[in-house]
Amino acid sequence: MTVSSTVRLQREPFDAAAEAAKLTRGSTDVGAVVTFTGICRGTEAGEPIAALTLEHYPGMAEAEIERHVAEAIGRWPLLGVTVIHRYGRIVPGEDIVMVATTSSHREAAFAAAEFLMDYLKTRAPFWKQVEKADGKIWVEAKQSDDAAAGRWREGGGRQAAE
Amino acid sequence: MTLKLRYFAWVRERVGKPEEDIEVPAGVATVGELMVWLASRGEEYAHAFANPKVIRAAIDRTHVKPQTPIKGAGEIAFFPPMTGG
Numbered sequence: 001m002t003v004s005s006t007v008r009l010q011r012e013p014f015d016a017a018a019e020a021a022k023l024t025r026g027s028t029d030v031g032a033v034v035t036f037t038g039i040c041r042g043t044e045a046g047e048p049i050a051a052l053t054l055e056h057y058p059g060m061a062e063a064e065i066e067r068h069v070a071e072a073i074g075r076w077p078l079l080g081v082t083v084i085h086r087y088g089r090i091v092p093g094e095d096i097v098m099v100a101t102t103s104s105h106r107e108a109a110f111a112a113a114e115f116l117m118d119y120l121k122t123r124a125p126f127w128k129q130v131e132k133a134d135g136k137i138w139v140e141a142k143q144s145d146d147a148a149a150g151r152w153r154e155g156g157g158r159q160a161a162e
Numbered sequence: 163m164t165l166k167l168r169y170f171a172w173v174r175e176r177v178g179k180p181e182e183d184i185e186v187p188a189g190v191a192t193v194g195e196l197m198v199w200l201a202s203r204g205e206e207y208a209h210a211f212a213n214p215k216v217i218r219a220a221i222d223r224t225h226v227k228p229q230t231p232i233k234g235a236g237e238i239a240f241f242p243p244m245t246g247g
Contacts, residue, residue, distance in 0.1 A: 055171055057241070060224075097246070117247060120246055120247040121246060121247035122244060124246045125220070125239075127171035127241065140243075141243035
């Protein structure tokens, strides 16, 4: 079965609800849709921030996300996948990233959405810089994100759902 | 061998430019060796590559390890651990 997949990088805001609706509209096969949206918080490490700026590696970012979408499609019985990641300046309250997955049953949709987010955080070439009152600083990578991505590797606890 | 190098995030800021074409001397065979050689090119490079263990690399837009050979590479990028999502 052909899986409809969309990967988009953009500076502009997106409408997560409308994007998720596109995946289910007109389909009678979809039994589950899982949508995750990552939002810019107003604080980083307990301090207020004015904005986030996301730098990315054009070309590689798309390729890396496409690769993981293809892996997710190979691993779980998905019907549709949408990944949208913004770059540029984003202020608190705005959406940064969304992942939506559809499947006949919930297990695959949940697992694939979580897998994609875990990999996006550690493998997609994006870097966040926060604007604070005393200047701009690069966000440091978290070990907990590496651990989250690591659990999907071969032999890890999370295997493809039937 | 002439290579296109690209730098992102704080690696870019420390080197002071987003990209450059560079003639790499024979004998620099791997990504790790390239970082060591780059670090010797001046103060800004020494600062950027002071701790090569934390720097990630990609050859032609695919993640690679420090021991990966650079032979045949067109574009090599250096950047900090990723913080997207």
